[in-house]
Amino acid sequence: MSRIGNKIIVLPAGVSVSVADDNVVSVKGPKGTLTQAVDSDITVEVEGSELKVKRPTEQKRHKALHGLYRSLINNMVVGVDAGYKKELEIIGVGYKASAANNVLELQLGYSHNIFMAIPAEIKLTTTSEKGQNPKVILEGIDKELIGSVAAKIKSLRKVEPYKGKGIRFVGEIVRRKAGKSASKK
Numbered sequence: 001m002s003r004i005g006n007k008i009i010v011l012p013a014g015v016s017v018s019v020a021d022d023n024v025v026s027v028k029g030p031k032g033t034l035t036q037a038v039d040s041d042i043t044v045e046v047e048g049s050e051l052k053v054k055r056p057t058e059q060k061r062h063k064a065l066h067g068l069y070r071s072l073i074n075n076m077v078v079g080v081d082a083g084y085k086k087e088l089e090i091i092g093v094g095y096k097a098s099a100a101n102n103v104l105e106l107q108l109g110y111s112h113n114i115f116m117a118i119p120a121e122i123k124l125t126t127t128s129e130k131g132q133n134p135k136v137i138l139e140g141i142d143k144e145l146i147g148s149v150a151a152k153i154k155s156l157r158k159v160e161p162y163k164g165k166g167i168r169f170v171g172e173i174v175r176r177k178a179g180k181s182a183s184k185k
Helices: 060-081 143-155
Strands: 016-019 024-029 032-037 043-047 050-054 084-091 096-100 103-107 114-117 123-127 135-140 166-169
Touching (some): 050 060, 084 143, 096 123, 143 166
Antiparallel strands (some): 016 024, 084 135, 123 135
């Protein structure tokens, strides 16, 4: 039984959902519009300010798709209403980040700077305050896109376990390892 799929999605004020004939769900809100193609077996019903996702049978495939599409549609509703935000922290001596025209420039201890083009749907800002680690802030309405861009940025310099240098999410806890210990003879 998909417990996630059975939950009703309550639509906030200002958010409207429409389902096309080819089972494409589009969610429109104050921050923008998102669309998602839904499997032909799954039905999406809009009743007033509530949205229900239903499956035809109890097959394992239908149960999996039921919960998946309910979660995707809920993420779209939250995105167009409130939006999503991810913050990355860059830790390391000489590590820097700057942004201009949705191009992120990173100095991560390599012999060259790394330039990364960020999709236009995402708002990119960087902060560098004295005594604080540089931060990269990603904001937008598409949770999947923000997550994949944040993961790509994070993969450019993974956090190493000995000194903790690298790129991590703000508040992420990294397990540290003990270094070498001198032998006492």
